[in-house]
Amino acid sequence: MIVSGAELVVAGLGVDIEGRHIVQDVDFVAHPGQVVGILGPNGSGKSTMLRSIFHSRRPTKGTVTVDGVDVWSRDTKWSSQHISVVLQETSAEFPLTCGEIVRMGRTPHKKSWRSLSEGDLALCGAAMELMEVGDLATSTFSRISGGERQRVTIARALAQQTGLLIMDEPTNHLDIHHQLKVVELSRRLRSTVVVALHDISLAARFCDTLVLMSKGKCVAAGAPSAVLSPGILDDVYKVYTHLGRHPSGAVQVTVL
Numbered sequence: 001m002i003v004s005g006a007e008l009v010v011a012g013l014g015v016d017i018e019g020r021h022i023v024q025d026v027d028f029v030a031h032p033g034q035v036v037g038i039l040g041p042n043g044s045g046k047s048t049m050l051r052s053i054f055h056s057r058r059p060t061k062g063t064v065t066v067d068g069v070d071v072w073s074r075d076t077k078w079s080s081q082h083i084s085v086v087l088q089e090t091s092a093e094f095p096l097t098c099g100e101i102v103r104m105g106r107t108p109h110k111k112s113w114r115s116l117s118e119g120d121l122a123l124c125g126a127a128m129e130l131m132e133v134g135d136l137a138t139s140t141f142s143r144i145s146g147g148e149r150q151r152v153t154i155a156r157a158l159a160q161q162t163g164l165l166i167m168d169e170p171t172n173h174l175d176i177h178h179q180l181k182v183v184e185l186s187r188r189l190r191s192t193v194v195v196a197l198h199d200i201s202l203a204a205r206f207c208d209t210l211v212l213m214s215k216g217k218c219v220a221a222g223a224p225s226a227v228l229s230p231g232i233l234d235d236v237y238k239v240y241t242h243l244g245r246h247p248s249g250a251v252q253v254t255v256l
Contacts, residue, residue: 005032005192006163008080011167012062015048022048022214030194035186038196040213041237047168047197055079066164080108084160086167090153098152099137102128105159117197127158146173154182167195204228205250210238224251
């Protein structure tokens with residue numbers, strides 16, 4: 001499951017929807033192999049920004065490049081070959097088995113008339129085992145729990161084998177064990193990972209860089225120790241916070 005990480009550069013990104021500035025002048029770089037955490041309250045523009053990165057919502061201005069290539073100058077197949085995505089919610093209406101869902105991750109890499117190779121199938125199997133859903137291969141996707149569906153969706157993204165993995169609240173519906181598994185996996189992958197999280201302490205523990213958003217703007221970006229100051233957090237989240245240390249040495253945020 002090892003892939004070389006891509007370099008993502010987001011420059012001057014802006015997204016307008018129905019005349020409203022949803023994302024404004026966002027700049028950040030995710031270097032190859034880094035884990036970049038996107039933080040911010042609901043409605044801060046996190047999901048819209050991520051959609052502009054993975055070729056789902058065309059930006060009004062600015063650029064998104066992956067290894068120097070403008071994402072919006074290429075088609076969706078190119079995007080799927082270079083960027084894999086895990087959304088907050090995945091439709092449960094697919095009349096497919098979990099194994100079939102995961103195998104969809106290999107579709108961008110094969111000729112339309114060809115079946116998956118033994119190597120493709122092995123990648124899919126390894127991804128399912130990694131996410132502890134191997135025993136669900138023949139189960140119908142719509143009939144499993146929300147947490148299981150999320151883990152199957154992450155397995156599909158891993159099987160896709162791209163240099164950039166975008167995850168929007170991937171720990172939704174997951175129990176504590178699987179939340180930690182997902183973020184720890186992000187650290188072990190050589191892929192570049194950009195992940196939106198609500199858990200600030202979890203982001204501080206596992207991310208190399210944090211991008212803190214508020215009202216569509218990036219208000220702070222950098223190492224967790226630089227971004228997570230009480231003054232900035234209190235202003236963005238409208239709560240009082242205390243910063244301590246996790247046993248791992250990472251910043252730990254407590255809401256007072």
